[in-house]
Every structure is written in structure tokens, then in C-alpha cells.
Amino acid sequence: MPTILVTGANRGLGLEFVRQYAAAGERVIAACRTPVKADALIAIAATSGGRVTVHPLDVTEDGSVSAFKSVIGDQPIDVVICNAGIYGGTRQGWDDMDFDAWVRTLSVNLLAPLRLARIVHDNLKRSGQGKFIAISSGMGSNASEGGGMHAYRTSKAGLNKLVSTLAQDWRADGIIAVPMSPGWVQTDMGGASAPLTPAESIGAMRKAIAGLTLAQSGRLFDYDGAPMAW
Numbered sequence: 001m002p003t004i005l006v007t008g009a010n011r012g013l014g015l016e017f018v019r020q021y022a023a024a025g026e027r028v029i030a031a032c033r034t035p036v037k038a039d040a041l042i043a044i045a046a047t048s049g050g051r052v053t054v055h056p057l058d059v060t061e062d063g064s065v066s067a068f069k070s071v072i073g074d075q076p077i078d079v080v081i082c083n084a085g086i087y088g089g090t091r092q093g094w095d096d097m098d099f100d101a102w103v104r105t106l107s108v109n110l111l112a113p114l115r116l117a118r119i120v121h122d123n124l125k126r127s128g129q130g131k132f133i134a135i136s137s138g139m140g141s142n143a144s145e146g147g148g149m150h151a152y153r154t155s156k157a158g159l160n161k162l163v164s165t166l167a168q169d170w171r172a173d174g175i176i177a178v179p180m181s182p183g184w185v186q187t188d189m190g191g192a193s194a195p196l197t198p199a200e201s202i203g204a205m206r207k208a209i210a211g212l213t214l215a216q217s218g219r220l221f222d223y224d225g226a227p228m229a230w
């Protein structure tokens with residue numbers, strides 16, 4: 001039975017990843033900041049026959065990350081979904097930037113994925129077919145149009161470079177690492193007018209993730225598995 005790890009699993013895309021992988025009969029290690037408030041996630045775990053477990057993890061806090069590592073230990077993990085992310089607020093214009101919020105955005109979206117990568121490397125290697133999937137955004141691609149939102153765009157562009165570099169570092173270990181955009185999706189972050197539902201986005205992403213090969217490691221993908229421009 002494959003084992004999947006999901007961060008930011010209490011709502012939005014993370015919750016939908018857990019829902020779909022659990023329904024497919026897989027083991028899910030679900031991590032979120034405040035499990036006692038994660039009612040929807042706890043409900044999935046309660047009916048999973050022990051396949052879905054819920055654990056506290058603030059991806060920006062060293063103590064939380066090392067406590068989470070002692071929970072997961074060195075078991076093989078087949079897929080890590082590095083999903084936790086923030087949009088960074090509304091003051092992200094070139095002439096009206098909240099610099100403290102920008103630092104927080106980089107901390108969650110760019111620095112935390114490396115914190116996570118460091119603790120799951122051995123687990124992914126033990127899988128023999130490990131995949132590290134970083135949830136990026138079309139807004140981090142240089143091919144995307146539109147100005148503004150500098151904090152979010154730079155955090156995801158940096159994430160793309162981080163993960164393509166990790167792919168090189170980990171190639172000899174047989175671990176696939178890719179950044180993947182979920183599309184524009186109806187969540188708290190995406191808003192109600194987004195064209196995709198979480199079920200559509202994650203359904204397509206799961207299929208794309210299942211088909212990834214080591215030869216594709218380090219490339220940037222859209223939610224449906226189509227290559228994206230950097």
C-alpha cells in the first residue's frame with residue numbers, strides 16, 4: 001500500500017489530496033498546524049480504518065519540523081505533497097509592499113519546502129520510487145502575464161528553482177522532484193470564481209503524479225501533467 005505525506009492537509013487542496021488518496025485505499029500521513037481544529041480532516045481519518053493519521057506540523061518552525069520527523073521516523077514514503085502555502089496579503093505592489101509579509105511568504109512558500117525536503121529525503125529514498133511534489137503556481141512562471149503580487153510570484157518562482165535543483169541533488173538516489181501548478185482552484189486562496197474545483201484539480205494531479213518518471217524530474221508541470229514554461 002503506497003504511503004503519501006501531505007502538508008497543509010486541513011483545508012483546500014491539501015484536504016482534497018487526503019480525501020482522494022484515502023478513497024483510493026492508500027496510507028496518508030496528514031500534517032497540519034492545528035489538528036484539534038481540523039474537523040474535516042479528522043472525519044476522514046476516523047473512517048479510514050487507521051490508514052489516515054493526523055499530525056501537527058508548522059512548516060516554518062524548526063521545533064515542529066523535528067518533532068514531526070520523530071513521528072514519521074524512517075519508514076518508506078512514496079509521495080510527499082509539499083502543499084502548505086500562503087498568498088501573502090494584498091500589499092504586494094512595487095509601490096506598496098508590506099516587506100514583513102513578503103518575508104513571511106518566502107518563509108512558508110520557499111524556505112519551508114527545503115526544511116521538509118531535508119527530513120523526508122531518507123523516507124523517499126527507502127521507497128525506491130519516491131516523489132517530492134512541490135505545489136507551485138502559474139504565477140511563478142516567467143511565461144505568466146500580469147503585474148503585481150511580487151511576494152507570491154517571487155516565492156513560487158524561487159520554489160521552482162529550489163525543486164529543480166533538488167532534482168539534480170537527488171537523481172542518484174532515484175527520487176523524483178518536481179514543482180507542479182494546481183491550476184486556479186476554488187479554495188480559500190483561489191476564491192469562488194476560480195474555474196477548477198478541488199476535486200478536478202487534484203484528480204488530474206494524482207494521475208499526473210502517478211505517471212512521473214525520473215527522466216522528468218526537475219521539470220515544471222501543470223496540474224494535468226502538461227509541461228509548463230519556467
Ligand SMILES: NC(=O)c1ccc[n+]([C@@H]2O[C@H](COP(=O)([O-])OP(=O)(O)OC[C@H]3O[C@@H](n4cnc5c(N)ncnc54)[C@H](OP(=O)(O)O)[C@@H]3O)[C@@H](O)[C@H]2O)c1
Nearest residue numbers: 008012013033058059083084085137184185187188189190
Ligand atoms: N487555490 C489556487 O488557485 C492555487 C493556485 C496556485 C497555487 N496554489 C498553491 O496550492 C497550495 C494550497 O493552496 P490552497 O488553495 O489549498 O490554499 P488555502 O486554502 O489557503 O490552504 C493553505 C494551507 O496551507 C496551510 N499553511 C499555511 N501556512 C502554514 C504553515 N506555516 N505550516 C503549515 N501549514 C501552513 C494552511 O493551514 P492553516 O489552516 O493552519 O492556515 C492551509 O492548510 C499553496 O501552496 C498555494 O500557493 C493554489
